[in-house]
Amino acid sequence: MNDLLKINNLTRTYGKKKVLDGLDLTIGTGKIVGLLAPNGEGKTTFFRLMMGLLTKTDGTILIDGQEPSEVTNSYVSYLPDHYILGSFHSIRGAMKHMKKYFSDFDEEKALSLMKRLKFKPNQRLASLSKGQKEQVQLILFLSRKAKLYLLDEPLAAVDPATRDFIVQTILGSFGEENTVIISTHVVLDIELILDEVVMLKNGKVHLQGEADDLRSKYGMTINDIFKEEFRFVEGGSENE
Amino acid sequence: MSDMATNKVRNNLKMGLAAFGDELKRLLIIGIIIPILLTLPAFVMQNRWVKYDKIIDKAVTGEYSEDPFSNLTEEEMKFIEKMESDEGLYQLRSSLGLASFLLCGFLIALCIGNLMKNFYGAQAEMTFAVPCKKTVLFTAKFLSSALIIEFVFVLFQIQTYMMDDGIGWKDGKFYRISYSYKEELTDTMTRFVREYSNIEINGMTFYFLLVIVAWLGLAFLLSLTGKLQKYMGTIPCAICICTTTVVLFFAAVAGILYGDSYDNVPLMLTAPVVLFVLDLLMIRKYDRVSS
Numbered sequence: 001m002n003d004l005l006k007i008n009n010l011t012r013t014y015g016k017k018k019v020l021d022g023l024d025l026t027i028g029t030g031k032i033v034g035l036l037a038p039n040g041e042g043k044t045t046f047f048r049l050m051m052g053l054l055t056k057t058d059g060t061i062l063i064d065g066q067e068p069s070e071v072t073n074s075y076v077s078y079l080p081d082h083y084i085l086g087s088f089h090s091i092r093g094a095m096k097h098m099k100k101y102f103s104d105f106d107e108e109k110a111l112s113l114m115k116r117l118k119f120k121p122n123q124r125l126a127s128l129s130k131g132q133k134e135q136v137q138l139i140l141f142l143s144r145k146a147k148l149y150l151l152d153e154p155l156a157a158v159d160p161a162t163r164d165f166i167v168q169t170i171l172g173s174f175g176e177e178n179t180v181i182i183s184t185h186v187v188l189d190i191e192l193i194l195d196e197v198v199m200l201k202n203g204k205v206h207l208q209g210e211a212d213d214l215r216s217k218y219g220m221t222i223n224d225i226f227k228e229e230f231r232f233v234e235g236g237s238e239n240e
Numbered sequence: 241m242s243d244m245a246t247n248k249v250r251n252n253l254k255m256g257l258a259a260f261g262d263e264l265k266r267l268l269i270i271g272i273i274i275p276i277l278l279t280l281p282a283f284v285m286q287n288r289w290v291k292y293d294k295i296i297d298k299a300v301t302g303e304y305s306e307d308p309f310s311n312l313t314e315e316e317m318k319f320i321e322k323m324e325s326d327e328g329l330y331q332l333r334s335s336l337g338l339a340s341f342l343l344c345g346f347l348i349a350l351c352i353g354n355l356m357k358n359f360y361g362a363q364a365e366m367t368f369a370v371p372c373k374k375t376v377l378f379t380a381k382f383l384s385s386a387l388i389i390e391f392v393f394v395l396f397q398i399q400t401y402m403m404d405d406g407i408g409w410k411d412g413k414f415y416r417i418s419y420s421y422k423e424e425l426t427d428t429m430t431r432f433v434r435e436y437s438n439i440e441i442n443g444m445t446f447y448f449l450l451v452i453v454a455w456l457g458l459a460f461l462l463s464l465t466g467k468l469q470k471y472m473g474t475i476p477c478a479i480c481i482c483t484t485t486v487v488l489f490f491a492a493v494a495g496i497l498y499g500d501s502y503d504n505v506p507l508m509l510t511a512p513v514v515l516f517v518l519d520l521l522m523i524r525k526y527d528r529v530s531s
Contacts, residue, residue: 015473051369053528057470070255071248074371084366086357100258101370 004029004148004179005050010059011203012045019045021203022059029147030176032193034211034222035183037200038230043183044081046200047150051078064147075104077146081153081183083133085125091136092121098140110143113169117162131158138166142173149173149180155189163189187223197222199229255372256380263384266354270347271388278340279399281332286402333403340396347392351385352455360462364528378523382456382516389451393444407439414439449508453492456515461485463519466527488515 005027012020019042027033037043048054049061052068063072088094091114098105114121117135125133138154151170155163171193174180182190197214199207207214207229211222218225358367358381367381368374401407405418415436461481468477492511 013471014469015471015477048528051365052374053365053368053526055470055525055527070252070371070373073369074251076369078365078369080365082362084363086363097262100262101255101372 002029003027004064005181006060006062008060010046010049010061011057012042012049012054013057018203020049023200023204025198025205025208027179027181027196027198029179031195032170032174032180032182033196033198034187034190034194035181035198035200036185036187036222036226037183038185041200042203043200044152047078047080047152047181047183050076050148050150074102075147076150077102077141077144077148078150079138079141079152079154081156083130083137085133085137085140089124089126090121091119091123091125094125094136094140095121098143102144104145105140106143106145110139113139113143117165131162134158135162135166139169142169145178147178149178151180151182153184153186154182155184155186160189167193185226187226188221191222194222197225199226201229251371252373252376255370256376259372259377259380260384263354263381264388267347267351267385267388270343270350271392274343275340275392275395278336278343279395279402281336282399282402285333286406336403337400340399344392344396347389348451351389352451352458355381355385355455355459356462359459359523359526360466368526374523374526375520378459378520382519386452390444390448393448397444401439408436410436445508449512450493452512453515456512456519457485457488457492459519460488460515460522463522463526467522467525470527 003026005025007023007025010020010023010025011018023046035043035046045054049056050063050068051073052070061068063076066072085094088097095105095107095110098110099107111121114136117139119132119136119139125136128136134154134156135158138151141151142149149170154166154170158166167190170180170182170190182194184190191211194211197207197209197211198205201207207225209217214222214225218228220228357363359378367377370377398407401416405416408415408417416439418435418437461484464484465477465481468480472480492515
């Protein structure tokens with residue numbers, strides 16, 4: 001198994017605050033990885049650094065052997081945690097945009113997924129609800145044949161019924177030649193599809209391992225491990 | 241150059257052109273079609289207006305007759321008379337002028353808004369997470385919007401000339417034709433004389449450059465905010481940005497005003513060019529500003 005993502009001593013500060021503090025992480029190909037952490041622990045910062053949307057303060061990031069750049073952007077598909085398709089009038093317009101900029105965009109797959117969720121290509125994006133817009137966005141980014149998918153909170157704005165569809169779509173987009181990293185704090189819905197779990201705490205990898213190994217070791221579900229590790233107590237987390 | 245490097249250059253060029261085209265397409269209606277529609281009535285006026293100096297006004301009788309060298313019809317002469325005195329036509333010209341002015345303002349606001357949204361707002365991920373260099377994307381989007389703004393400015397300047405005066409071709413060059421004086425031919429006959437003068441571009445260049453300076457200055461400050469937030473706290477960051485804003489604004493406006501007074505286009509271009517280069521340097525190491 002090749003290392004698709006290799007991160008050494010990754011540090012990023014905002015003012016005096018270190019959001020990521022010497023993070024080391026290696027992720028191989030052919031895995032669905034859950035990046036789990038409570039709010040404000042640097043999940044979005046981590047993804048933005050992978051995409052070159054932020055510059056690192058220190059450390060190295062290698063995606064398939066290359067520093068984040070326009071080259072890595074051609075094989076990394078990033079779904080942000082907020083809606084970004086604002087400037088297109090219709091779903092078809094957004095699809096055209098994806099096709100123009102990403103040579104790995106699979107239009108047929110996108111159309112088929114849209115159809116399953118009862119979206120029409122001519123439908124105006126402005127007419128969709130917040131949740132529907134995020135579904136369209138998710139479909140577009142999962143319809144790329146990327147080596148690495150970075151999904152930032154893909155389940156946050158969708159109803160429980162659609163969550164199953166999304167989880168199935170993620171599974172359907174995944175193969176031995178690519179890796180999916182899903183950041184979330186809604187662990188329960190995705191726990192069954194995770195191969196590996198990475199928990200971030202205080203800017204570092206707090207816990208990393210195969211999902212099954214962690215379940216056996218702790219004798220509980222990943223959701224419960226997450227709750228246990230990040231249990232909230234007034235004045236700070238219990239483990240601090 | 242290796243195959244990989246050649247591919248990178250080719251891909252950046254392709255993406256840059258796509259971004260350039262996208263921006264032009266986005267501004268097609270408001271930046272090209274509507275301005276042309278607003279200019280068309282001025283063309284109709286202009287067609288008759290420029291023949292003005294070929295009319296002989298029989299001042300006493302109030303009739304007009306054709307100059308021996310003119311081919312004006314009576315209808316055209318009446319039209320010209322109306323252009324001078326008719327309230328309705330005056331209002332039409334004023335309305336067209338006002339509509340053009342408002343459209344220019346809206347277009348500028350839209351272009352600046354688009355640029356901010358694309359690079360520093362909610363859609364920054366959509367803009368930057370593509371396989372293209374950030375500097376190429378910024379240049380492509382900036383140039384296409386600038387091109388449209390300048391097109392509209394030039395078009396409306398032409399519209400103003402054509403509605404108020406006229407534009408004519410003489411000695412291999414375009415001239416502004418304006419009403420100058422009435423030449424007394426006889427006691428009862430007057431000939432309207434028109435004057436040919438150079439078309440001044442300073443007016444439109446001046447406003448265009450002001451827009452560009454405001455735009456690039458905003459981009460610079462937003463990029464700077466991202467950089468400073470990485471290294472400094474909020475208060476030093478705010479102080480630096482305020483100081484830079486004042487200095488940049490002062491330098492840009494002073495440069496442009498000085499340049500305009502002395503009719504020196506290269507000097508007028510200094511502030512936007514410096515800002516543009518700074519923006520490219522900043523955008524190379526882009527930092528997503530908002531959370």
